[in-house]
Amino acid sequence: MPSLTRAEATERAAAITVTDYAVDLDITAPGDTFRSRTVLTFSAEPGGSTFVEWEPASLISATLNGTPLEPSASAGERLTLTGLAAANELVVEAEMRYSNTGEGLHRFVDPADDRVYLYAHMFLDGARRIFPCFDQPDLKAPFTLAVTAPEGWLVAANGERAGAASGGRWEFAQTKPLATYFVSLIAGPYHAVTDEHDGIPLALYCRQALAEHLDGQADELFTVTKQCLDRYHELFEVRYPFGHYGQAFVPEFNFGAMENPGIVVFRDEFIYRSAVTDGQREQRAMVVAHEMAHQWFGDLVTMAWWDDLWLNESFAEYLGTRITAEATRFTETWTTFAMQRKAWGMRADQRPSTHPVAPADVDDTALALLNFDGISYAKGAAVLRQLVAYVGDKAFLAGLNEHFAAHAYGNATLADLLAAVSRASGRDLGAWADVWLRREQVNTLRAEVERTGDGRYAQVTLVQTAPDEHPVLRPHKLCLGLYDRGADGAVALRRMIEVDVDPETDGARTVIAELAGEPVADLLLVNDGDLAYAKIRLDPESAAAVPAVLPLLDDSLARAVLWSGMLDAVTDGERPVAELVTLVLAALPVEREVVIVEDVLRMTRALVDRYPTPESRPAALEMLAQACDRLVAAAEPGSSRQLAGVRGLIGSSVDTARLQGWLDGENVPDGVAVDADLRWLILQRLVVLGAAGPERIEAELARDRSAQGEQAAARCRAALPDPEAKARAWEFVISDPDASNRILEATAQGFWQPEQLALVEPYAERYFADMPGMLARRTGMSGERLAVTAYPSVVVAERTRELAAELLGRGDLSAILRRVVTDGDDDVRRALHARG
Incomplete structure (x- = not known):
């Protein structure tokens, strides 16, 4: 699929105005395709021409203003439209293909009960996989959706339901104008929990296998949702603008969540099936608040082009952190931001691939994906904190409200926003924006x-x-x-x-x-x-x-x-790392904030895996294990701090007898539940250390036949210290086009183990040889995540850098792989420097 360029988007936006989409989907047929019928109306200069993006499995029919289109009009996955009238109607019926990448219309079969679940994910340019469209953010239009689904299924979408479903037929009311990448739906035997707040219908959805867990967590989720809605209504003069507020927790989702109006979609790991820490619950609340902020920043007022992605993400990141602290029980979210989110932004900002928060040039849609990072999210949010301090909170909010009023249901740019805040504050923000938004690095x-x-x-x-x-x-x-x-x-x-x-x-x-x-x-x-910042x-x-x-x-x-x-x-x-682990041993066992405990352990473990030499790493890992042991002993039984310490101890311990005892229920610390997720964590560590093999993995999977269990088993199989297991795992990651995005990612996560350097070192060569072909088969966010996860970052050697340089010297390298390798090479460079 050719990526839409900014020049093409500008020309098309000047030539047409989109009036309406009516999309009718039939998802009742067996197999890997579904039927899509679209009626798209738009106005144009008479006699002009344009094109729509689409990616059909097969065309059934296509007419423009009643005239059949020739098959030759569809070339390069674009449908060319010529001889336009002042008012135009495009009608297209086609077979479309389900996805296994978390993009388009994703189809998932739950291993727990063999039920089928669908969800649509359009970001950045996935709408073409479901219906033909003008796929750019500044061509917004109302959408009317109808779906024919198997009997017994539930369907939910952006629009509110138009009457009762009958005979598997679901019809939805016309939406407000939406950018194409916000259009979404879920379909399947989803479990639903409903509520209402301040006149807004609320709903939560999940798979049947998670129904019991959602029922137990619905009160917490609804409470956070209501508290956040109330706070946004206090700050913003425009009330929540999209009618109902559904939140769907779906399987194998690539992101944390996506802000689709009326049907926000989350990865379903946020419905917890095992014990979690308060840090994890706080993270979920912050994601709820973040996606709700998008209903104004992104959905109500949408960026005109992808160079202003930060207008979506930086504001949602800032407001998600702020509103969670102001409205919910999680009052320490700025501590989380400092430890986790801002640190993410600063790491991204120091890499060779750094870019401004608001880059001047994003030449095409594919390049926009490269800005979907810690700079556009966390650095931008930190910069907004500086802006609030600079102009004052009252002026800042007044500027935002003016911005919403001026551009509701339309599009806006950085210049539009800065002008509104400048008027409200009486301060010229041009120089401020130049150094903070248009210049990179920290x-x-x-x-x-x-x-x-x-x-x-x-x-x-x-x-x-x-x-x-x-x-x-x-x-x-x-x-x-x-x-x-x-x-x-x-x-x-x-x-x-x-x-x-x-x-x-x-x-x-x-x-x-x-x-x-x-x-x-x-x-x-x-x-x-x-x-x-x-x-x-x-x-x-x-x-x-x-x-x-x-x-x-x-x-x-x-x-x-x-x-x-x-x-x-x-x-x-x-x-040196030795100074860090010494501080961890001294201070972390008495740390009271669980988020700090979790992030210090996560970051320290990542550094311990790469920065010490192979000879000095065991001592550093042992000090980390001692710190976790002391934390577990000092923590209150059943507390979040205890659970964080236990997880850290499992990941750093080499005491296989102790870990095996925990797996068997022996000598488990009081207050610790060895539940399904903890069992997999213990088993993976035993596998890495060579103390458990394939039989134990399959036995555990038989005990936990679930989506999470299948992913954990894939991670464990890839972690086996066996040449044949490594060869199978690598071929699976590189060559299997039919595997789901999440299973592939889990396999890549398990593959690179610092304890197995002699076994995995040869695969550094394979990465640089094989990854271009993998990304030719698996594109978008799914391909990028897999390329990042599979990078040989634990092979800290000059040869790894030489291989990276050779690949980066190729002229035909995709922008995504160039970014991944550039950043991965910088991580290896830093580790080599630390060792020196």
């Missing part, structure tokens, strides 16, 4: 301290630096926190100072005059409150005090800033 803020002989600050200076290849200094609004240890050992905040870093007046050095003569603090915390480095004395001070800080956000700074410094090779 600055570093470092404290430089001079002391007097009597223990006071002579001068404190914040020094801002930028990478040589991106020499841009930015304004920052942040706080400095002065923390002291008291006689009782407690650590308390003595003073917090607000600082404006303005390179136009101060250059690279901002002197903090208020601190002159102030007694030196035990910890001078730069960016206390985590308002700034910047890499933070403490002065040497404060850095040396961190191991003693960190466990005693009451403020979880202050602790997150310190942990993030240490993890970032190790990632940059400025501090």
